[in-house]
Amino acid sequence: MYIGVDIGGTAIKIGLVDNEGNIVYKKQIDTKAKRGYLEIEKDIIGLIKSLINIAQDKGNKIKSIGIGVPGVADLEGNKVIYCPNLGWTNVPLGENLKKELKLPIYIENDATVAGIAESIKGITKGYKNSIFITLGTGVGGGIILGGKVYSGAHGIGSEIGHMIVGENFYDCNCGNNGCLETFSSATAIIKYAKKLIKEEKYETALLKKVNNDLMKLNSKMIFDSAKEGDQLANKVVDRMVRYLGIGIANLINILDPDVIAIGGGVSKAGDFLLEKVKKEVSKYVLYKEAKHAEIFLAELGNDAGIIGAALLSEYK
Amino acid sequence: MYIGVDIGGTAIKIGLVDNEGNIVYKKQIDTKAKRGYLEIEKDIIGLIKSLINIAQDKGNKIKSIGIGVPGVADLEGNKVIYCPNLGWTNVPLGENLKKELKLPIYIENDATVAGIAESIKGITKGYKNSIFITLGTGVGGGIILGGKVYSGAHGIGSEIGHMIVGENFYDCNCGNNGCLETFSSATAIIKYAKKLIKEEKYETALLKKVNNDLMKLNSKMIFDSAKEGDQLANKVVDRMVRYLGIGIANLINILDPDVIAIGGGVSKAGDFLLEKVKKEVSKYVLYKEAKHAEIFLAELGNDAGIIGAALLSEYK
Numbered sequence: 001m002y003i004g005v006d007i008g009g010t011a012i013k014i015g016l017v018d019n020e021g022n023i024v025y026k027k028q029i030d031t032k033a034k035r036g037y038l039e040i041e042k043d044i045i046g047l048i049k050s051l052i053n054i055a056q057d058k059g060n061k062i063k064s065i066g067i068g069v070p071g072v073a074d075l076e077g078n079k080v081i082y083c084p085n086l087g088w089t090n091v092p093l094g095e096n097l098k099k100e101l102k103l104p105i106y107i108e109n110d111a112t113v114a115g116i117a118e119s120i121k122g123i124t125k126g127y128k129n130s131i132f133i134t135l136g137t138g139v140g141g142g143i144i145l146g147g148k149v150y151s152g153a154h155g156i157g158s159e160i161g162h163m164i165v166g167e168n169f170y171d172c173n174c175g176n177n178g179c180l181e182t183f184s185s186a187t188a189i190i191k192y193a194k195k196l197i198k199e200e201k202y203e204t205a206l207l208k209k210v211n212n213d214l215m216k217l218n219s220k221m222i223f224d225s226a227k228e229g230d231q232l233a234n235k236v237v238d239r240m241v242r243y244l245g246i247g248i249a250n251l252i253n254i255l256d257p258d259v260i261a262i263g264g265g266v267s268k269a270g271d272f273l274l275e276k277v278k279k280e281v282s283k284y285v286l287y288k289e290a291k292h293a294e295i296f297l298a299e300l301g302n303d304a305g306i307i308g309a310a311l312l313s314e315y316k
Numbered sequence: 317m318y319i320g321v322d323i324g325g326t327a328i329k330i331g332l333v334d335n336e337g338n339i340v341y342k343k344q345i346d347t348k349a350k351r352g353y354l355e356i357e358k359d360i361i362g363l364i365k366s367l368i369n370i371a372q373d374k375g376n377k378i379k380s381i382g383i384g385v386p387g388v389a390d391l392e393g394n395k396v397i398y399c400p401n402l403g404w405t406n407v408p409l410g411e412n413l414k415k416e417l418k419l420p421i422y423i424e425n426d427a428t429v430a431g432i433a434e435s436i437k438g439i440t441k442g443y444k445n446s447i448f449i450t451l452g453t454g455v456g457g458g459i460i461l462g463g464k465v466y467s468g469a470h471g472i473g474s475e476i477g478h479m480i481v482g483e484n485f486y487d488c489n490c491g492n493n494g495c496l497e498t499f500s501s502a503t504a505i506i507k508y509a510k511k512l513i514k515e516e517k518y519e520t521a522l523l524k525k526v527n528n529d530l531m532k533l534n535s536k537m538i539f540d541s542a543k544e545g546d547q548l549a550n551k552v553v554d555r556m557v558r559y560l561g562i563g564i565a566n567l568i569n570i571l572d573p574d575v576i577a578i579g580g581g582v583s584k585a586g587d588f589l590l591e592k593v594k595k596e597v598s599k600y601v602l603y604k605e606a607k608h609a610e611i612f613l614a615e616l617g618n619d620a621g622i623i624g625a626a627l628l629s630e631y632k
Contacts (some may be wrong), residue, residue: 072603081606129469141570145461152572153445156603159569164600165480166494176600178562246480246494252571253459253475256468284480284492287388287472291398300555310333 001060003051004310005044005067009033010086012040014047015303016055017310020250021120023303025054026148033086040086041093045100064104065097066312068305070114075155084173098131104311108142110134110305112149112158114298116315117308118261122299127258131251132298133160134264135244135264138173140183144256149315150155161282163187165246179296183243186219186266193222193236204232237276252293253286263298270297319367319374320626321360321383322426325349328356330363331619332371333626337436339619341370349402356402357409361416380420381413384429384621384627391471393423400489422628424458426621427449428465428474431616432631433460433624434577438615441615443574447506447567448614449476450580451560454489455497459571465631477501481562485511499559502535502582509538509552520548539585553592561596568609569602579614586613 001024006013008031015026027050029043052062071083077094097105108116115124115132124130124144132142141160143150151157161181162174170191172179182188194214196203205225210216225233248260267273278295285292300307317340322329324347331342343366345359368378387399393410413421424432431440431448440446440460448458457476459466467473475482477497478490486507488495510530513520521541526532541549564576583589594611601608616623 072606082603143570145466150461150571153574153609154572154607156568156606156608157570157572159602162569162602163566164482167483174602250479250566251570252472253478254459254473254567255466256470256473258469286478286490287398287526288474290388291470292472293469 001055001062002130002310002313003048003055003062003065004306004308004312005048005065006113006305006309007044007067007069007086008110008305009070012044012047013302013306014051015306015310016051017307021117021307021311023306025051026303026306027051031086037086037088037091041091041096044093045097048097048101059178062103064106064254064313065101066106066113066199066309066315067093068106068110068309069093070110072109072156073107075151077105080107083153091195099256106316108149108151108312109140111140112142113150113308114259114263114300115144115308116149116311117300117304118263118298119144119211120307120311122261122304123296124259124261129257129259131160131255131257131260131293133248133262133311135184135262135266136264137185137187139185140264142219143257144315145257147315149312160247160251163247163250165243165250180243180247184240184247184266188238188308189219189222189223189236189266190217192239193217193232196235197234202232205230206233219266220268223266223272227272237273241273241276241280244277246284248277248281249284252281259291260293260295261298262295263300263304267297317371317378318626318629319364319378319381320622320624320628321364321381322429322621322625323347323360323383323385323402324426324621325386328360329618329622330367331622331626332367333623337433337623337627339622341367342619342622343367344624353402353404353407357407358512360409361413364413364417378419380629381417382424382429382625383409383424384426384625385409385423386426388425388472389423391467393421396423397471420462420629422632423623424467424628425456427456427460427472428467429624429628430579430616430620431460431577431624432465432627433616433620434579435460435613436623436627438577438620439612440575440577445571445573445575447476447571447573447576447609449578451500451502451578451582452580453501453503455501456580459573460631461573463631465628473622474631476563476567479563479566481559481566496559496563500556500563500582503550505535505538505556505582506533508555509533509548510606512548512551516548518548520547522549535582538586539582539588543588545631552590557589557592557596560593562598562600564593564611565600568597569600573609576609576611577614578611579616579620583613
């Protein structure tokens, strides 16, 4: 039996997971990031201990504990180096959990963890080399090569969202201009839609959808309006897809995986998005005649974080 | 003992190479690509047979034969899928050599092969994860992960030159716009220098260097003039370096290798180029505080193709 912890900006989810990636018990608390790292660490330790007890009551031993974080950890699973949403820099999460629990602890980026979950019981199951892309507030990535997590020589790889793919009208939070994240995240398309609404004189259904209050605009509304034929919404989607196509083709031209899975909130736009992306990717792949990566929508939902984190030890 | 064959657009080089990557005998013929594939294949087979005899005369057995091509081969080393400079599409080079010579045959992209050579006895020796970038007529790439060649799930990876990193004033030969190759190859900087000379009214030493005949312009002249303080030449170099910096930072943010080596004709600009590239890369790397890949100039010269090809079997 394994324990998986999925630390997010709003909630911390934890679960007992069996060898096949089935969640046999789960629990969730609010993150309340503002209270600071030490309080959160205390809660996490408490949650893990309660799950260890539950497992023991059923006669099960915990093999390892995995944690998904919205940021980056060191290769040894000792420190979380950086989690902007949580305000964490160089916090000794793994180190402290190892001391406290005397169990193997693994920490990885949340997109990597979701990618593992997809390859355990989702759409990338059976493929040895897969890339998982999350389209949410930002754009995240997880890379599995030869059946193992690939996070680089120093643990700072798979930052697909910060691949520079063009020039944009606003800078990325990271300070650079042209990051994939600034073209293809939910944040990016909302920003571009607002820009178009202000600058161009289209009739758009979006204004009705938000009752003329652009603060209410979200990515689902944009995709829904695009599906309904709204011109402005389609312009927004086309731009988002163009750069996502470039980003994915770059990954194919460099890494040539077996398969690429697209997940995260924006991927709920479904086949409407997927078909456009596939068409766009095919324009930019270098060896068009050769077999190259298939592109799918991710299959797993909210539990992916727990499942992938739990089985991290098997992918290291 | 191994045999390495380096097939280029102008010359075919072949060598007998020992376990440590030392060339003990070598030979070279003109490619004369226009005569077509079958004639060239015949010559290659002849050359290899003569080297097998030389090895046998000295009491050495050939373990395997490796071939570097300016293009892409299938994963099995049977077919060369595409070599634009040679006019080859789907030629059965590996298949035919295996039949004729009854020895293990490996075929890889020439940049990958040069990357292997650097990791055998060049600047990336001792590193498990390295990326080799050649800056020449085009921009090529070779990726070594965990001490093995990484060419992808279908053998079409490591095409670093066709990573799209911006928007350019002319299209790439591949049909796309914004490929790294169109910013940072010798061809690219010559093109941009010509554009600036035509469009802008700089005084430039370049015009003197080519006796007002822009057909004579080459990348060495541009770097030499930049080193001498020529304003236009520096503008050309700065643009080239900017996009190379973006491309390398993209590789670090995604693949996070131990080390990156820059080779090819343009790399002869030396530390003048290297220092600028390092500075530019550091702007675009996401985790600036974390340890990340060191960047070096490649060390090996013309023989890299033979050495890397010869020892391909050890890196597969």
